Amino acid sequence: MLARLATAALVGLTAYPVGVEVDIGRGLPAVMVVGLGDAAVLEARDRLRAAFGNAGFEWPDRRVTISLPPSDLPKQGSGFDLPIAIGLLAATGAVPQAAVDGLWAVGELGLGGDVRGVRGVLASAIAARDGGARLLLVPAANLAEAALVPGLRVGGASSLAQVDAFLRGEAGLDPPSPCLAAASAPVEDLADVRGQPLARRALEIAAAGGHNLLLVGPPGAGKTMLARRLRGLLPELDRDEALEVTQVLSAAGLVHPGTPLASARPFRAPHHGISMAGMVGGGPRVPRPGEVSLAHRGVLFLDELAEFPRPVCEALRQPLEDGEVTVVRSAASVRFPARFSLVAAANPCPCGHLGDAVLACRCGSEDLRRYARRLSGPLLDRIDLCVHVDRVTADQLGESAGGEPSAPVRARVHAARALQQARAGSENARLPVAGLAGLCAPTPAARRLLAIAVDRLGLTARGFHRALRVARTIADLAGADGVADDDVREALSLRLLAGADQP
Amino acid sequence: MSPRSPEVHPPLGEGRAGTAGPPAPDHAPPGGGSQGTVRQAAADHRAPGRRARRARGRPAWWTPERPAREVMLALAATPGPLPAAVAGKLAGANDPAELLRPDSPEPGRVAARLDELGLRLLFPGDPGWPFVEVPPEPPCAWLFVAGPPPPLPDGSVAVVGGRRASPLRLAVAHSLGAGLAGVGRCVVSGGAVGVDAAAHAGALDGGGRTVAVVGCGLDVAYPRANVALFRRILAEGGTLLGEHPPGARPMPANFVPRNRLIAALAGAVVVVAAGGRSGSLATARAAGSRGGGRVLVVPGAPWDPGALGCNDLIREGATLVRGLDDVLDELGAAAVGGGAEPLARHRPWPPGASRAARALLALLVDGQVLGSSRLATLSGLPAAATAAAVVELELAGFVRRLPGGVQAVAVPSVASPTRIAVARDG
Numbered sequence: 001m002l003a004r005l006a007t008a009a010l011v012g013l014t015a016y017p018v019g020v021e022v023d024i025g026r027g028l029p030a031v032m033v034v035g036l037g038d039a040a041v042l043e044a045r046d047r048l049r050a051a052f053g054n055a056g057f058e059w060p061d062r063r064v065t066i067s068l069p070p071s072d073l074p075k076q077g078s079g080f081d082l083p084i085a086i087g088l089l090a091a092t093g094a095v096p097q098a099a100v101d102g103l104w105a106v107g108e109l110g111l112g113g114d115v116r117g118v119r120g121v122l123a124s125a126i127a128a129r130d131g132g133a134r135l136l137l138v139p140a141a142n143l144a145e146a147a148l149v150p151g152l153r154v155g156g157a158s159s160l161a162q163v164d165a166f167l168r169g170e171a172g173l174d175p176p177s178p179c180l181a182a183a184s185a186p187v188e189d190l191a192d193v194r195g196q197p198l199a200r201r202a203l204e205i206a207a208a209g210g211h212n213l214l215l216v217g218p219p220g221a222g223k224t225m226l227a228r229r230l231r232g233l234l235p236e237l238d239r240d241e242a243l244e245v246t247q248v249l250s251a252a253g254l255v256h257p258g259t260p261l262a263s264a265r266p267f268r269a270p271h272h273g274i275s276m277a278g279m280v281g282g283g284p285r286v287p288r289p290g291e292v293s294l295a296h297r298g299v300l301f302l303d304e305l306a307e308f309p310r311p312v313c314e315a316l317r318q319p320l321e322d323g324e325v326t327v328v329r330s331a332a333s334v335r336f337p338a339r340f341s342l343v344a345a346a347n348p349c350p351c352g353h354l355g356d357a358v359l360a361c362r363c364g365s366e367d368l369r370r371y372a373r374r375l376s377g378p379l380l381d382r383i384d385l386c387v388h389v390d391r392v393t394a395d396q397l398g399e400s401a402g403g404e405p406s407a408p409v410r411a412r413v414h415a416a417r418a419l420q421q422a423r424a425g426s427e428n429a430r431l432p433v434a435g436l437a438g439l440c441a442p443t444p445a446a447r448r449l450l451a452i453a454v455d456r457l458g459l460t461a462r463g464f465h466r467a468l469r470v471a472r473t474i475a476d477l478a479g480a481d482g483v484a485d486d487d488v489r490e491a492l493s494l495r496l497l498a499g500a501d502q503p
Numbered sequence: 504m505s506p507r508s509p510e511v512h513p514p515l516g517e518g519r520a521g522t523a524g525p526p527a528p529d530h531a532p533p534g535g536g537s538q539g540t541v542r543q544a545a546a547d548h549r550a551p552g553r554r555a556r557r558a559r560g561r562p563a564w565w566t567p568e569r570p571a572r573e574v575m576l577a578l579a580a581t582p583g584p585l586p587a588a589v590a591g592k593l594a595g596a597n598d599p600a601e602l603l604r605p606d607s608p609e610p611g612r613v614a615a616r617l618d619e620l621g622l623r624l625l626f627p628g629d630p631g632w633p634f635v636e637v638p639p640e641p642p643c644a645w646l647f648v649a650g651p652p653p654p655l656p657d658g659s660v661a662v663v664g665g666r667r668a669s670p671l672r673l674a675v676a677h678s679l680g681a682g683l684a685g686v687g688r689c690v691v692s693g694g695a696v697g698v699d700a701a702a703h704a705g706a707l708d709g710g711g712r713t714v715a716v717v718g719c720g721l722d723v724a725y726p727r728a729n730v731a732l733f734r735r736i737l738a739e740g741g742t743l744l745g746e747h748p749p750g751a752r753p754m755p756a757n758f759v760p761r762n763r764l765i766a767a768l769a770g771a772v773v774v775v776a777a778g779g780r781s782g783s784l785a786t787a788r789a790a791g792s793r794g795g796g797r798v799l800v801v802p803g804a805p806w807d808p809g810a811l812g813c814n815d816l817i818r819e820g821a822t823l824v825r826g827l828d829d830v831l832d833e834l835g836a837a838a839v840g841g842g843a844e845p846l847a848r849h850r851p852w853p854p855g856a857s858r859a860a861r862a863l864l865a866l867l868v869d870g871q872v873l874g875s876s877r878l879a880t881l882s883g884l885p886a887a888a889t890a891a892a893v894v895e896l897e898l899a900g901f902v903r904r905l906p907g908g909v910q911a912v913a914v915p916s917v918a919s920p921t922r923i924a925v926a927r928d929g
Contacts, residue, residue, distance in 0.1 A: 200886065
C-alpha cells in the first residue's frame, strides 16, 4: 500500500518541497531509502525501527520502499524521520490516508519515539505555506518558530504516539503560543564606557553612515567593549529584518525555542583561528551559513585583525561589497545574506604598547614595518574609519558617572540615517563614486582642505572618496546640508594609516 | 670633501642587500679549503660558550719566519674573539703569534679578500691611523676601513643617540649634522638607525663628510634600513670603519667597544638622545674618561624617558647644548649666530591656527606618542574638535599619526629678538 505526504529539504537558507512516498509491498523484509539522502537520512530507517518498537507500534515485516522525490535535490539531516514515520503509519493502515493528504511534516525521532527539534523550520514553514500545505506538523520545540509564518496552520508534537493519536482523530496537537517575539533584551549600553571620547564618536559615525571601523589600541584598552556597543546604536530591527536574521539562525540551528524571532541585532566575534568555511559558510555537500551570515543585519567583530589568515580576510570582500555571499559545494551552490557592520580591532604594534601611557613599546622599527604590512592587508580598503583606543586611566575608571548612554546617540544616528535615505536611498558608506561630490556637497573651504590633504597627506583617490563619505556622515549627524571644512578635518583624523606611515 | 676613490667598492654587495636573512659570514677566499673554518667561525659568533672548548694552537700556515705584519693581518681576520679584548692582550705585551688560533686565516688570503671587498686594514703607525694623540681605552689594534682614512679627532664631532629617539630629537640630530658640516667639521657616529642615521644624513645634506663606525663586518648589511645610507656615505667621500673582520655578525657585545672608537675619533661627543640605559652613555663616558674628549648633551624634560640619560650626563658635568652655537662654542670655533640651522625643526604657525591646535601641540612637545582620546582628555576639548585639530596640525606638518597615536615632528617657531629661527615651510 502506498502513502504520500510532503516535507521540505533545507538547501542554504531556503527549503524546497520534497515528497515522502512510502510503499509497503511483497518481498523479503527490507527498508530501502531512495532519493539522494545523506548519511543522516539513511540512518532514519534504524531510528524509525527503534522508535516504532519503543513507542509500541508494529514494524511492517515486509519490503518497505521510501522515496523522497525529487531525487536530484540533495537532502541532509534528520528532519525526514517524522514524515517517513507518518508515511509508514499510513501505509500500514494504522492511520487513514485521508489524514495525511496535504500534510507537511518535519522532525527528528528519538529512539524512544519522542519528536526532536531540527534546524531550518522557519524556511520549511515558508515552503509549506507556498506549497499549499493543509497543516504543517513540527516538533514542539520548533513550534513557535514555524508559527512566525503567517497564513499557515501549524501544530506541534512531542512524541510519535501524540502524532498517531492526532492522525486517528483521537487527540489534538500543541497549538502555537501567541507570544512570538522576546521582549527586547537589553543590549550593552555606552553609558558603561568611561573616557574614550574619540572612540565613542567614531562608533557614532560608524553607526550613522554604515561605515566599517578599525579600532587600534593596546590590549585591555576596551576595544571589544566598544565594539559590542555598536549594535545598540543601530536602529532596532524591523519585522522583515528580524525574519531575515531568524531565518539564518534557524538554518544554523541557533533559534531560541521559546522566543524564536530575533529581537536584537546579532553580534558575532569569531576567533582568529576560524576556517574559511566557518567564516563565509560551508560544510560538506550542502553549505551552512558562516559567521558573516550569522552577523547579518548586525555586527561582525574581528579582534586581532592581523592574526586572521589572509585568505579568510580576502573572503570577506565579497560580502562587504554585495551584502551576500555565495558558497559552492559539490551538491549545491548557495547564497547567504551577509549585510553586516564590520568592526575590526588590532594592537598598534606587535607587543601592543606603542603609544601606551603605562607600558613602553619594545618593538623594533623593522617589527613595526612588518606589522603594518600585515595589517594593511586585503580588508583595509573596505574599512572607512580608524580610531585609537587608549588605555583608560585610573581616575577615569574611578569616575562614578559613565559617558553618554546609548539612547540619545541612537536618536542622532536615526536622524542621520533618515537624512541619508531621503538624499540617496542608501547609507553613506555605500554611496557610489560617481556623483559622490554632488551628493556630499562640500563647501568651498572643505574642497580646498581636501585638495591640501591630497597634497600633504598623500591621500589616494580611494582615501579621498572615503574621507568625503565619512565627512558627509559627520555633517548628517550635525543635520547640516553641506559638508564643512571641520567635517572634513574630523573625517581625515579618522582615516586609515597607510602601511608606509611608519618611523 | 675628499675625492671619491674609484677603487673603493661599497662593501655591501648588491646581492646581499636584497636577500631576506642576515648574510652568512663569508670571508674565506673563494675556492679556498677553509669552508669549515667559516662555519666554525659563524658558530663561534653565535655561541661564545663554545670558545672555551676549541683547540688552541697555531694555524697550519704559521712559521716563525712569517713577518709580524702578516701575523697581525691574520689575527685581525681571526673570527671569534672580541677585537677590543685581543687589543688589550697585545697591549699587555703578548706575542701576536701566541694569540693566533688554528682557524686564523692565511695572511695572503686575508689580503686578497680585503682587496676583493675594497677594504683596507690600518695598524697603529700606518699613514691615516687616527689615534695619534689620545688612544681609545681599551686600545685599538687595527681598523678595517672603507673609503678614505678618518680625519684626526680634533676636526671631528661625534653626534650620537638612541635608535628609538623621538622625531623631534631626530630632527635635532639632523640639523646638528648639517650645521657641523656647514662649518667644515666631520661628523662621527655609529651605523645604527635613529640618531646615528639622522646625524649622518644631516651631515651629508649639509655637504660635509661623515665617519660611520659599525659593530660588525663592513660587508655585513646591518642594519638593513641603513644600507642605502652607507652607500651614500662612501659615494660622498665618507668613511665606514670598524674593528671586526668581514663577515662578523652584529653581536650585542660588539657595540660598547664600538662606542669607545666613536668617542676616540672625535674631539667632542654630542649626545642628542639617551634613555636611562642607552649605549650613547657609554660613548659619552668613554669620551669623558679619555681626557681631551668633551661631552655635550641636548637636555630633556625630567619626565621625558628619551632624555633620562641626557639629563644624568648633565648632572655629571657635561655641557648643556641649546643649539649649534653651543657646540661650536665648546669646540672653540666661532659661533655662526643667527644664520645657523635651528636646533629642532621649526615651522611657522600657519595663519589662523586654531587655539585647539596650539593646545594639543603643547601636550606633544616631549616627543611622546599620545593616543587621540588621551589628547582629548588632557586638553579638555570635545572629541570632534580634538580630531579636527589633530588634522590641522598634521596638514601643517607639526605632527604625524602612528598606529598608537599622535606624535610631534616639528615645533612652532617663536621669533625672539636674540635668535630668529629660520622658518622652513615644506
